[in-house]
Amino acid sequence: MSRVGVVTFPGSNCDADLRHAVSLFGMTPVAIWHKETALPPVDAVLLPGGFSYGDYLRCGAIARFSPVMADVVRFAGRGGPVLGICNGFQILTECGLLPGVLLRNEGLLFQCRDVELTVGGAPTPFTRGLAGQTLRLPIAHAEGNWFADEETVARVEGEGQVVFRYVANPNGALMSIAGVSNPAHNVVGLMPHPERYVEGAVGGTDGGGVFRSLAASIGPTQLRAEGANA
Amino acid sequence: MTPGTETTITDEIVQQHGLSPDEYQRILKVLGREPNLVELGVFSVMWSEHCSYKSSRIHLGRLPTTGPRVLIGPGENAGVVDLGHGYAACFKMESHNHPSYIEPYQGAATGVGGIMRDVFTMGARPIALMDSLRFGRLDHPKTRGLVRGIVGGIAGYGNCMGVPTVAGETRFDRSYDGNCLVNAFCCGIVASDRIFLGTTGNVGNKVFYVGAGTGRDGIHGATMASTEFGEGSDEKRPTVQVGDPFQEKLLLEACLELMQGTAIIGIQDMGAAGLTSSSVEMAGRGGRGLLLRLDQVPMRETGMVPYELLLSESQERMLIVIEPGREQEVFDVFRKWDLSVAEIGEVTGDGVWRCTWHGDEVAAIGVAVLTDAAPKYDRPQAAPAPHPALPEIFDTDPFARLASILADPDISDKQWIWRQYDHQVGTDTVVAPGADAALVRIKGTQKHLGFVVDCNGRHVYLDPFVGTAGQVAECARNLACVGATPIGLSDCMNFGNPQKPEIMWQFARSVDGMAEACRALDIPVISGNVSLYNETDGVGILPTPGLAMVGLYEGPTPTIRGRFRSGLDVILLGAPGHGWLGGSVYARQMGLDRHGSPPPVDYTAEAALHRALRRLVAEGVIVTAHDLSDGGLLVALAECCLDVVGGRFDAELNAGALYGEDHGRAIVAFEPGNRDRVLAALMGVPYRDLGATGGDVLAVGGRELPIAAVQAAWGGAFEGWLGGAGSARA
Numbered sequence: 001m002s003r004v005g006v007v008t009f010p011g012s013n014c015d016a017d018l019r020h021a022v023s024l025f026g027m028t029p030v031a032i033w034h035k036e037t038a039l040p041p042v043d044a045v046l047l048p049g050g051f052s053y054g055d056y057l058r059c060g061a062i063a064r065f066s067p068v069m070a071d072v073v074r075f076a077g078r079g080g081p082v083l084g085i086c087n088g089f090q091i092l093t094e095c096g097l098l099p100g101v102l103l104r105n106e107g108l109l110f111q112c113r114d115v116e117l118t119v120g121g122a123p124t125p126f127t128r129g130l131a132g133q134t135l136r137l138p139i140a141h142a143e144g145n146w147f148a149d150e151e152t153v154a155r156v157e158g159e160g161q162v163v164f165r166y167v168a169n170p171n172g173a174l175m176s177i178a179g180v181s182n183p184a185h186n187v188v189g190l191m192p193h194p195e196r197y198v199e200g201a202v203g204g205t206d207g208g209g210v211f212r213s214l215a216a217s218i219g220p221t222q223l224r225a226e227g228a229n230a
Numbered sequence: 231m232t233p234g235t236e237t238t239i240t241d242e243i244v245q246q247h248g249l250s251p252d253e254y255q256r257i258l259k260v261l262g263r264e265p266n267l268v269e270l271g272v273f274s275v276m277w278s279e280h281c282s283y284k285s286s287r288i289h290l291g292r293l294p295t296t297g298p299r300v301l302i303g304p305g306e307n308a309g310v311v312d313l314g315h316g317y318a319a320c321f322k323m324e325s326h327n328h329p330s331y332i333e334p335y336q337g338a339a340t341g342v343g344g345i346m347r348d349v350f351t352m353g354a355r356p357i358a359l360m361d362s363l364r365f366g367r368l369d370h371p372k373t374r375g376l377v378r379g380i381v382g383g384i385a386g387y388g389n390c391m392g393v394p395t396v397a398g399e400t401r402f403d404r405s406y407d408g409n410c411l412v413n414a415f416c417c418g419i420v421a422s423d424r425i426f427l428g429t430t431g432n433v434g435n436k437v438f439y440v441g442a443g444t445g446r447d448g449i450h451g452a453t454m455a456s457t458e459f460g461e462g463s464d465e466k467r468p469t470v471q472v473g474d475p476f477q478e479k480l481l482l483e484a485c486l487e488l489m490q491g492t493a494i495i496g497i498q499d500m501g502a503a504g505l506t507s508s509s510v511e512m513a514g515r516g517g518r519g520l521l522l523r524l525d526q527v528p529m530r531e532t533g534m535v536p537y538e539l540l541l542s543e544s545q546e547r548m549l550i551v552i553e554p555g556r557e558q559e560v561f562d563v564f565r566k567w568d569l570s571v572a573e574i575g576e577v578t579g580d581g582v583w584r585c586t587w588h589g590d591e592v593a594a595i596g597v598a599v600l601t602d603a604a605p606k607y608d609r610p611q612a613a614p615a616p617h618p619a620l621p622e623i624f625d626t627d628p629f630a631r632l633a634s635i636l637a638d639p640d641i642s643d644k645q646w647i648w649r650q651y652d653h654q655v656g657t658d659t660v661v662a663p664g665a666d667a668a669l670v671r672i673k674g675t676q677k678h679l680g681f682v683v684d685c686n687g688r689h690v691y692l693d694p695f696v697g698t699a700g701q702v703a704e705c706a707r708n709l710a711c712v713g714a715t716p717i718g719l720s721d722c723m724n725f726g727n728p729q730k731p732e733i734m735w736q737f738a739r740s741v742d743g744m745a746e747a748c749r750a751l752d753i754p755v756i757s758g759n760v761s762l763y764n765e766t767d768g769v770g771i772l773p774t775p776g777l778a779m780v781g782l783y784e785g786p787t788p789t790i791r792g793r794f795r796s797g798l799d800v801i802l803l804g805a806p807g808h809g810w811l812g813g814s815v816y817a818r819q820m821g822l823d824r825h826g827s828p829p830p831v832d833y834t835a836e837a838a839l840h841r842a843l844r845r846l847v848a849e850g851v852i853v854t855a856h857d858l859s860d861g862g863l864l865v866a867l868a869e870c871c872l873d874v875v876g877g878r879f880d881a882e883l884n885a886g887a888l889y890g891e892d893h894g895r896a897i898v899a900f901e902p903g904n905r906d907r908v909l910a911a912l913m914g915v916p917y918r919d920l921g922a923t924g925g926d927v928l929a930v931g932g933r934e935l936p937i938a939a940v941q942a943a944w945g946g947a948f949e950g951w952l953g954g955a956g957s958a959r960a
Binding site: 014049050055109112140142196202 | 385386389391392474476477480568648650652656657671673
């Protein structure tokens, strides 16, 4: 069965939710403590949401120095699938795996609510078969306002690295960008939380596609029924 | 000489510590000598209203606190109720009113932090937060800043902890102009055979200090929280604690990790009155003495002295007692989480609470003297002058008031608040904020917990007994609307100055009303908190006994919702009511909010209604359930419609029928094909057909309002008042 690493930084708080979602889609979640210096054998690495070091400095600015991150960067360099959600996305931009930065929301307030996203056409391991679809997923962040210089924006748009785009911009992100990939498309970050909407009983099921895609990308799996009340 | 032991105690010093001359005489008597300054400080916090409940304790004993599910009642850090199959729910609500008024963001944040520590101290992982807020008039110059700061503080702390804020309520009244209320609730889940208590175990056990270092913040917070505000209160800012939710998240994970093993004998959080209160309470419960070596306490600042260390209310700290020989396990876990950890003392057999500073004794007081000998007052009570009767209201077109009632600050949409709270983290929130009650599942089981917090201060003001009893009934009704059966209540009693006989009367009558209703509806009170002296310049708040109720639903996750959809039949359950307008939102809009009496409660009818609602939810035969409370029938119908769908309904077009706030009623909506099953589930509860949903107008008794106007009135009012901030580009 495919093994999916979920890193726990000291202030991560969506790590358990992410492991739960991973297991619902037939993959084995592997908890990885941030002080580890090497990744255990895994087929993909996920960085969860939360407040990795309290985020009193820039979000993710300290987490990038966590011992495990050096190996995460090497794993990504070898083409391994890496997904950062919310704070995980912020960490991936801080360590340079993904372009841009996440600024304070326009309006300055933490926002927890549903948004609609369109999925771009980039061939990422997390969006197989989702291109062109509109997903309803929740956001929960105060710093999700994606920003980059003009040159970077042009490159990200031109190279097809925009993976998720808000239908209605909730936070002031440039070009309504909700999620981006690296040029090789194996590293993806997004502000919305797909792991929160994988069961019909709690919110919705539109996040399921991301995990189904990952499962298909990293090996044969047996999917458990979606919407199961675990 | 050791700092704090040489000062001579003068009348002025006694007064500065918030102790009355009589109370100082009592100290001299029970101690048998003069206290030094350190000891006086210790007495001042242990005998403060906040820690000793000296004015309220004799009344609280009248509340029902036991039941077949109650594992731990009031007196511990939080109460615990059995959920079956090895699970238990641990919960409590607590006030942080005075700090939040002085420094809104930090005051509210540390209120949330404190209540979470109370819960995870017991071994429970927090799964849900709620908050109950009270502010002054919208046009009062302080209100807007307090709302922004307090909501920001709750969001900042709760969101970082990764605990969803699933429900809450916010009301406004002129009596809170100078004294806002911030009541925070937390519930956690614990294995019913792995509950941890704040006790000491045997002589020779080791006392550990874990968490954040101690600084000078919050010194005399408990004393401040036990006095009225007057001019100069804003200068008390240094006594407000500063919160660090990241430290608390580490502390939570570290404590729960250590609790997996068997090293811990007792554990207690350092809340109000910090190290003093936590250590004295543990020694009191354990029936032992305690020796604390204060120079070993991890410190954040240089030059701190015993007096400051004992009275600091620095946040994110815990006291842990372990058996000798298990020290390394404690060091290993807390160092893994990069937290301070130090062995600071041990359990002794002489019943004396003793502190040393580099070997010199700086305090030595019998534990029982600090706890059992604390003063208890049966303060005089007097009923206030009767309230003026509610005059007959001549209103030729009550329906036309709907838009302004929907825009009333107590009714209007509070999404601006709860969108700032992460209400989904944990992925168990089945019914989110904005409904009658929240519903949260417990993964791996068929269990779901319902959560509601509420208090109608206008009703309680007009009749503390009936108003509080009605509030118990309403909370249970809210839970029934999501299918949950009440299993316990936590109360947060916010009142004015208890030395005023009218206030003490309000308090005593409110307790009696709660006790009667809880007995009648079979709901134990398992934890709670009392906040007195909520006055500014001699003006008391509306009596506000905040009630947080928890319910249990077992079965497949229900699909119940609070909104209509098209094509449903709608009926009113319960007796039609008498058009009771005393204490109503409608009366307030007419400038008559301190007139008349609140609606009475019929416990038998309430219980029957709740049973029927729970059965309707469990059988899945209804789509929508919503109880009738603030604003009565018309507001309830409007809230079910909003911008989703309209409907045509029958009702008399008089103010009482439209806006009366009689208890014991709810509306439910269902597919017409389910009518027979719905009526069969009512088990004799009276009902009346109201109409059907569809279209885009809310039509009642021949009058109508487009649902776009309903939504605009309800949805735009609160955010519009805040200046639209937070409504990011859409």
